[in-house]
Amino acid sequence: MPAWLVLLAWSALLTFNATVLIAFDGGTLPVALLGGAAAATAVLAVVLAALRTAGARDAAPGLSPPTALAAIGAAGLVLGAELGTWLVLISAGLLAVALAGLAHEARRP
Amino acid sequence: MGAREGRHALSSAALAPGGVIGLVGSTDHKRIAVRAAVTAAAFFAAGGVLALVMRAELAQPGLQVVSTGAYNALFTMHGSTMIYLFVTPFALALGLYFVPLQAGAPQIAGPRWALAGWWLYLLGGLVMYAGFLTRGGAAAATWAGFDPLSDAVNTPGQGMDYWIFGVVLATAGELIWGACLLATLLRRRAPGITLLRLPVFSWAMLVTSLMVLFAFPVLIAAMALLWVERQWGGVFTAPDGPVAYQHLFWFYGHPVVYVMFFPFVGAVAEAVAIFSGRRFFGYHAMVGSLLLFTSLSMSVWAHHMFAIDEVAVKYFSLTSIALVVPAGVEYFDMAATMWGGVIRFATPMLFALGFLIQFLVGGLTGIFVGSSVLDYHVNNSYFVVAHFHYTLFGGSFFGLLCAVYLWWPKVTGTLLREGIGRVHFALSVLGANLTFFPMFFLGRDGMTRRVADYPAAEHWGTLNAVASAGAALIALSLVVFVVNVAVSLARPRPAGDDPWGGHSLEWATTSPPPPRNFVALPPVRSPDPLYDLLERQAALEGRP
Numbered sequence: 001m002p003a004w005l006v007l008l009a010w011s012a013l014l015t016f017n018a019t020v021l022i023a024f025d026g027g028t029l030p031v032a033l034l035g036g037a038a039a040a041t042a043v044l045a046v047v048l049a050a051l052r053t054a055g056a057r058d059a060a061p062g063l064s065p066p067t068a069l070a071a072i073g074a075a076g077l078v079l080g081a082e083l084g085t086w087l088v089l090i091s092a093g094l095l096a097v098a099l100a101g102l103a104h105e106a107r108r109p
Numbered sequence: 110m111g112a113r114e115g116r117h118a119l120s121s122a123a124l125a126p127g128g129v130i131g132l133v134g135s136t137d138h139k140r141i142a143v144r145a146a147v148t149a150a151a152f153f154a155a156g157g158v159l160a161l162v163m164r165a166e167l168a169q170p171g172l173q174v175v176s177t178g179a180y181n182a183l184f185t186m187h188g189s190t191m192i193y194l195f196v197t198p199f200a201l202a203l204g205l206y207f208v209p210l211q212a213g214a215p216q217i218a219g220p221r222w223a224l225a226g227w228w229l230y231l232l233g234g235l236v237m238y239a240g241f242l243t244r245g246g247a248a249a250a251t252w253a254g255f256d257p258l259s260d261a262v263n264t265p266g267q268g269m270d271y272w273i274f275g276v277v278l279a280t281a282g283e284l285i286w287g288a289c290l291l292a293t294l295l296r297r298r299a300p301g302i303t304l305l306r307l308p309v310f311s312w313a314m315l316v317t318s319l320m321v322l323f324a325f326p327v328l329i330a331a332m333a334l335l336w337v338e339r340q341w342g343g344v345f346t347a348p349d350g351p352v353a354y355q356h357l358f359w360f361y362g363h364p365v366v367y368v369m370f371f372p373f374v375g376a377v378a379e380a381v382a383i384f385s386g387r388r389f390f391g392y393h394a395m396v397g398s399l400l401l402f403t404s405l406s407m408s409v410w411a412h413h414m415f416a417i418d419e420v421a422v423k424y425f426s427l428t429s430i431a432l433v434v435p436a437g438v439e440y441f442d443m444a445a446t447m448w449g450g451v452i453r454f455a456t457p458m459l460f461a462l463g464f465l466i467q468f469l470v471g472g473l474t475g476i477f478v479g480s481s482v483l484d485y486h487v488n489n490s491y492f493v494v495a496h497f498h499y500t501l502f503g504g505s506f507f508g509l510l511c512a513v514y515l516w517w518p519k520v521t522g523t524l525l526r527e528g529i530g531r532v533h534f535a536l537s538v539l540g541a542n543l544t545f546f547p548m549f550f551l552g553r554d555g556m557t558r559r560v561a562d563y564p565a566a567e568h569w570g571t572l573n574a575v576a577s578a579g580a581a582l583i584a585l586s587l588v589v590f591v592v593n594v595a596v597s598l599a600r601p602r603p604a605g606d607d608p609w610g611g612h613s614l615e616w617a618t619t620s621p622p623p624p625r626n627f628v629a630l631p632p633v634r635s636p637d638p639l640y641d642l643l644e645r646q647a648a649l650e651g652r653p
Contacts, residue, residue, distance in 0.1 A: 020424065033327065060216070060220040062136060064220075067136070068228055070225060071224070075233075
């Protein structure tokens with residue numbers, strides 16, 4: 001069974017459920033939510049079907065401190081909306097350093 | 110393997126290589142999973158303490174332990190911890206560890222992303238708990254953050270904002286894990302391992318990942334909108350605004366119940382087959398039922414909203430009741446797997462049976478709350494609390510412990526003690542039923558949930574005292590589990606590669622597995638490659 005078929009089958013089940021919801025006069029937002037999930041699954045199925053070759057193997061190193069730093073920086077950026085510009089600036093700096101580290105990791109053989 | 114080597118094996122799973130840097134920056138899926146599970150266990154301990162304080166308050170009428178305001182924060186943070194920070198991440202952590210192994214893959218897809226996911230989840234949990242340090246205290250608007258209860262007027266203070274950001278970060282981490290798991294299962298299987306040669310646990314993780322991928326983003330969007338509402342207003346202020354928020358929230362809030370269920374169904378299915386000494390019965394029906402079950406579980410969310418009268422009640426009642434069809438298939442498959450098998454009642458199997466029986470209580474009482482007519486009576490009562498604790502504690506948590514006892518030897522290379530495990534199981538069953546069964550009667554008699562006190566004239570004191578005693582018993586059972594872990598680590602007994610006679614690929618490698626998981630893979634022609642080998646060997650030796 002090809003992988004995309006699983007997604008397509010799941011999308012079809014969601015589409016059926018969304019269609020029945022329309023028949024029951026389910027309202028705009030509920031239909032949009034369920035229909036949106038069905039459509040998004042179908043799109044993913046199509047993308048997967050288009051990717052005919054096997055997935056490329058990740059060349060990630062065993063240790064990636066820049067990844068940890070990037071996650072901390074991204075979380076800080078989000079939290080900065082609540083706690084203030086100071087955190088946004090610090091987090092942006094951390095994220096920049098982390099991205100440089102990730103670029104360095106990618107260049108290593 | 111001696112005691113010293115056993116300890117070395119454990120520490121190598123958790124710490125090496127690279128010491129502290131390895132602890133925070135390793136991209137090995139197994140180490141990320143162990144970190145996630147340990148983090149989830151720490152949050153579980155915190156959430157459990159909150160529950161014990163709540164039960165101490167409710168043990169008798171009157172306010173003895175906390176104020177009503179503090180109680181609101183307690184039940185909000187207890188629910189939030191268990192759902193966002195414990196069961197969901199633990200369920201996904203199981204997948205992070207075992208999906209690549211069962212798929213014969215050397216690594217998870219997107220290992221850096223998986224590592225980033227753990228950091229986001231950890232930081233999310235810490236931010237959520239940081240609410241306790243704010244002037245107004247932690248969030249107190251339920252784990253669902255209902256608007257307008259959660260708006261800036263009704264829940265002022267930064268604690269609620271921290272909760273929103275905590276939910277966003279933790280959910281983003283879990284979303285990333287779901288994407289990594291789905292990509293691994295769809296794109297990184299070893300050659301020859303077709304989808305229909307994956308074990309039931311991997312299929313359970315596949316459908317779980319689908320729900321994570323398509324339901325969790327809606328929660329993140331809802332939280333962003335809620336934060337904007339709290340800062341500037343105008344988002345949910347229209348007359349149907351609160352209903353819109355509930356649709357957004359429950360579109361996540363019901364599927365997440367199944368995200369906290371299916372990974373453990375998968376683990377229980379593995380345990381049932383292994384400890385019955387048989388292949389899993391009705392594999393293809395199980396796969397079909399998982400797809401049907403999860404598609405339905407995406408379509409039932411508004412049964413949480415029956416009492417507000419602004420939803421398509423008939424539709425959501427229909428889809429909710431329809432869940433019994435795939436659930437019935439799964440129960441039938443499990444029972445048929447055991448039928449005629451030579452059952453070994455080892456601790457993982459005991460917890461699997463506990464899961465199956467107690468979840469049935471949760472599932473059957475789900476028919477009550479899935480029926481709109483009955484739901485009007487029990488809505489917002491302790492009946493609902495009893496129902497979902499039978500599904501999440503009696504069900505999922507027992508499934509979680511089944512998974513822990515089943516796979517502990519693979520992860521650590523050591524065996525947990527069977528005798529202590531049986532005591533743990535007995536206390537867990539007793540504690541769970543003493544705590545949650547009385548709540549059905551309290552709910553039927555009209556005791557409202559989310560209250561710190563109740564009138565003495567209602568005579569609910571005895572049932573509440575029994576429930577509180579049960580909660581203490583649950584705490585004791587967990588102490589027994591910790592003792593089991595401590596004893597097993599202090600005096601390790603080597604597990605070997607396959608202590609149970611497992612069927613799937615994770616049992617074909619060392620315990621714990623090496624960095625790239627396998628030295629060589631056995632031939633895979635079914636979901637049970639190791640069982641195939643046993644059968645072939647038996648045939649060669651002329652055994653039945």
